[in-house]
Amino acid sequence: MSTPLIRLELPLGELGRLTAQPETIAPAANTGAVGSSGNLDVDQRPAVLGEPVPIVFCRLLDGAGGVLIGPPATDGRFESDSSGNVTARYQLLLSEGRIGAPQARDVFQQSCRVGTFTMAYGRRAGDWGPGRVVAALSSGGEPPALPVFVGTAGGNYQGLSMGSFTVTIPSPFDQWRRQVWVFVRNGMEVYRFIEGTVGSSDNFVDLVGWALQRTGRMPPQLISGASLLTAAQFLDANGLTFNGVIEESSNLLDWIARVAPHYLLRFIRSRGVYSLRPLLPTEAGGAISTSAVTWSVVLRNVDVDVASIRLTMIPRGDRMPVAVVAQWRQQPTDTEGIPRSAILRYGSSAEAGPYIQFDLSGYCTRELHAIRFCAYQLAARRYITHRLTVRVLPSREPSGLEVGDLIRADFEVTAPVTGTARIDQLYTVEQMNRSPGGVLTLELLHFPVDSQGRSVIALDVTRAQGTGVLLPSGRAPVSCDANDPDDPSVPTDPGPWPGWPGPDEYPIPTYPPDETPPPDVDPFEPTPPPDIPISPFNPDPPPQDPDSPTDDWGPGLNPVPAIDEIDPGIGPVETPPEGEDYIATLSVDQLALTYPENMTLITESNAVGVAGRLTVDNPPIDTDLTIVLSDGRTDRLWSLQIPAGETSTQLPSDFTTGSDVPTASVIRSVTVEQHNGGNYQAAEGDPVTINPTTFTLEVYVGTISVDAPGRWTYSGGWIWAGEDVPDWDWDDVTEQWAFTGTATGWTWDQANQRWTYSGTAPTDWEWVVAEQRWRRITTTSTDWRWASDGWVYTGATTPPPAAPADIEAKPADPPEAPLPAPTIIAAPDPASYAVTLRLRVDKVPIGIPGTDDLGVTLEDYYLSAGELPAGVLPFTAPNAIPAVLMQFGSWRWIPAAQWWQHTYSGSEWRWMPDTATWLYLLDPGDWTWSQNQAQWIGGTGAPPSAPPFENGTPWPPDAERWTWDALTAQWVAPVSEVTTPGGTPPDVSGLGLLSGIVHYEVPYSLS
């Protein structure tokens, strides 16, 4: 069965020998009308209703490719003359779409170049119509038997490449019945991803792109054009071509998924979008990469649920040595394809089989293509040892991870006795499952690399080379050609036949037959009336109007929400006090607003008139103006917005929604900043002094600006906002970590963010820079080698001898680099990223002793997009001075408890703050302490000691419980429960002011 024709020994590599083995002639699978091992001497086949319209997809390049097809006849015309000679004409269905017109030398009947052939697209070819004409023989006798059912010309031939073949065969031969064969050099024209033009192609990806779009059911949004381009470049760079005919019906997705691996591609669906990705690492131009690979993510123990890690070894039976056989097709230009077998095995392994066969002959016309496919199959079996499943912790999930990405898993566990066991490999993300709870589970496939971080599969695939030998077709020389075998001319089609009514006469009927426009009202359009019962899942949503979408997730396209809409769900919607109309008149330079006199203006502006009237000079013309009022309650505020550019505004009576605490402070802080006159402008790093409290304004590395109304953008770098990392510094400019510590023998490669080893080279180990780990490099046996994570036996002895013992202990690892930057997303492009500004204020009292008890407060204020004008970074402190500032001598005001506390720590007295009295703790004898007189009374002898006196009294100063009203910015004396009456508001002057830092936190979001 096997006849050695070729034997090729490939160069030896550390990964073993890849050997193209003797080729065997094996029958190829019937893959349709590609002429692979077909029989040319058959009758012309008619078209069959219901069968698929064939797709001829090929391109003859560099002497390889093209397809020999045997097109079906859709009708014919047959005439015999008085001599019995027969002239036969066939209308042939060549292909879906437009193909390149065949040359005169490319048309055969049986195996002879005879007759004439022309091609047309979208109509009948030739200038004849179907029919049957039989002339009586001049010699008498029976005329030739011509077909009776010749077909009709009743088609529209839309989108089809049709051929007209005419031949006259002298009596008594009947070769006119034989099948017409056409060698197609340039198949169906499609969009070519690489060139960006339409034309014939042999790129499988072009065919997939055409097919996905042609179904009409695959929206473009669900096809990744970028991945298709990358895949097309991969095929083009590595000589993986498609030259075949598809005429057997399949499910499109199944077909792509089945054929894609033959092109070393993987058909995946990620985030709902279909794409093709190479199975091997690639260079920029698409060539298979044999350089060290890089990975995007490293998963360590802290990143995953360790209990979820499942490592499943590939069954040994699936990794045993085999010989892989791929059937391909050597395609001559003058006859059917020659079936070829590419056989590959490692060295002398599996010489007696087993064989794993793949049939690529339907479209593979290059030996190297078949060889590389075989090499991939062999290498994958040999080197891929296991799969890994792991559940990623939600807080540690890497962003942007996609199916097909390369990641590194570095897991380890240390036991007291046995030491550390470690899994440290590269993997391809095969599947990503996300649970309803958002937990991501990854299914990973081992991605083996060598000591230099190169894909060993890619190395073997690129090392595999074909023989380059083209076999003779075995076709005996024939002398039946009536046409010149070297005639490259393309005959012009004279048609169409005048009797053909044309495509419009045979339209495909549509339903409904009349073209009544659809009703205006779409019965499927949801138009819920305003009073429809709301789902219990949505207790308080406003009515939805699906036809009036006005916003999007991109902040730049959205209306700026009113700040008073932040949380209406907390309490009932408030209505403003009755009895007044709220009229705002806005002119170019002044805005005047009348509001109820029982309300207090909270908004700070550059000009405030008498109570009940607000005047704003030079109001902003490009931003909305927000006014905030108080009706005296501390738990709510009123706000109204005047749209920018309004010159006369009738404010609605329900212009605002207040809310209960705690959102009042948020409203207050935001709205103040709307006023032109009250804004504070600051450049980067400028300190800003804001009365009554001093703040330091600190802007991070970047700048914040407004590039469009209602849209904030952030440009600049990212800083490390976490805690200090020992020995490491974050470089704000390069946005990378820099090592500042000492690590003997190690050098930190700042540019590549990895360690290089500069110490004394160990004998048995080498530092793999790409993988950032040690790898064993020497062995004591020629039959043992150190693979990615252990010894692998490559000898022939069964059972294998014991593995070599470790000669040298594994060197120590370098210091572990800290985690990546606070955000691994690079500095955003201002044009594509929009942000919402968040002010975080650390308020630290200064000038006050014992600030630990006074507390450091942290408040957040959110400024929605568009609330601040361009180039202005205003900030006004909230009108709040905490009462914690009150401290007099040994007395300290405790705001949370609303009482004075004394710092006395002696053992005789205790200050009872809740009753504002002193309690004597020792035996006073017959003495009694008089609270009113502040002295001992009634006893004999020396009285006990008195409690601490300050300013002549043991009582707190001004012990009225004053509170600071943040809304009115003044001290308020509530109903007193204390013993000491009267007093004046505490004087906080001279006690110091607040200082603080304003942090601008700029989260990113895709616009």
Place this chain on the structure above:
Amino acid sequence: MSDTASAWLMRWLRGTAVLARYQNHWPGRLITWEGVSWAPLAFAPSALVGGDATVEAGASVQLPFDAISYPQVLAAQERGDYWELRQYAFDPTDADLGPPVTMTLQGAYLGQVVDAEVSGLAMIDVGLGAPLAPAGASFPPRTITTPLIGVPPQV
């Protein structure tokens, strides 16, 4: 981020317009997110799957069967609108009232309503994906018909 919460959000897209929003973390509450105030509708997501393209039903969601969701499902399937699922992670500390400023997009899925089933007049199970049902995904796409080529011969 000391702790992590997860929120699913879904948008009903027609072209570039957003016809409705759903989410499962702050249902029934008017929230402000990325500069937009909206009242999300409730839904329950299923798993997102990314992998081999032949793995169908990559995502599905459950909606309440009510006067809002049911017509929306019908309309979306009839018109071939897109539904986009997104899963975000965030620090729940400041997220009681609505989405926090910082949310990390962790998973996404874009698809059309390919099938839907109402069960018990209570829930609608909606499958999202590409409408490549076997009958609609034949390849090659066209078959030989008489309008196309007339009546074929019998040679």
